[in-house]
Amino acid sequence: MTLTSPLPAGLSVNAMSEPLVAQLIERSEELRVGITRTRAGTTIVDAGVDAAGSADAGMLIARICMGGLGHVARRMAFDAAPLWPVFIEVHTSNPVLACLGSQYAGWSLSATKEETGGKKFFSLGSGPARALACKEPLFDELGYRDKHERGALVMEVNRLPPQVVIDKVIDDCGLAPDKLVIAVTPTHSVAGTVQVVARVVEVALHKTHVLGVDLSEIVEASGSAPLPPPAPDDTQAMGRTNDAILYGGRxxxxxKSDAAARRLAAELPSSNARDYGKPFAEIFKSFNYDFYQIDAALFAPAEAWVSSLESGATYHGGKLDHALLHAQWHVTQETP
Incomplete structure (x- = not known):
């Protein structure tokens, strides 16, 4: 058990994200997302498969992923020598519930080619509907289960989900078909790139959980990471979005305590990992594209600043890697 204080049972991540989901649908033309409905009435939001999607859609979807408990913004860097011109910034005052109880992509959803009538399907579901289904052991540790008549799920995949998967989500969440909304954001799409980079704080919370630090220690959490340029395919996009956090995330x-602050500053940064220093796409390929073979310590922000309420001290660990990001993102300095 890594949570000594229960999460607030009165907060429903699906209820709090509901106005954001409505906004995503109502502003679909402006946000360049496609809206379709299944025969049973389930709403599918296409944010990058056939529809173009947009960065604004990605930020709204990121807020939905956080169960309405996070702030997501885009900013320009005006430093003399910026790491990158555009950053995604995230903040939450309910970090454990927003990031692990909602945003974390932990629900495995798959179907065989026989079930789909075509080719097999696999996606990791993220967002507030996870807390309705509670299919992951993580929810037992968090001691949280949401109850709401509507739910929203996000799938980071390059095709729309087949009906068999939609039916599974409906059944596991205990929802009427017309009360479910699924947003699809391929990694290579603009919206997909934004919503992955907006996981910079979530990655830190997950690493804290992996380290075995009591999650109740974390009171507030903020983060930022550079928004990489678009990539031509999902594999390259996966490399770029992961590099943004592993080498550019802060x-x-x-x-609450000094002991937790010291430990997280020292152990949280990605530089503690065996494969640190290599582009993520290269690491991923070396393990035959199997996430579970990669050193779990790598999935973390590049830099951590941790402040203690107990002492008022702030501890710092890790570093940003300008050179690796610029090389991977093909930055060329033009001179007149």
């Missing part, structure tokens, strides 16, 4: 956590 988090600031506020925790």
């Amino acid at each position: 988090v600031h956590l506020t925790v």
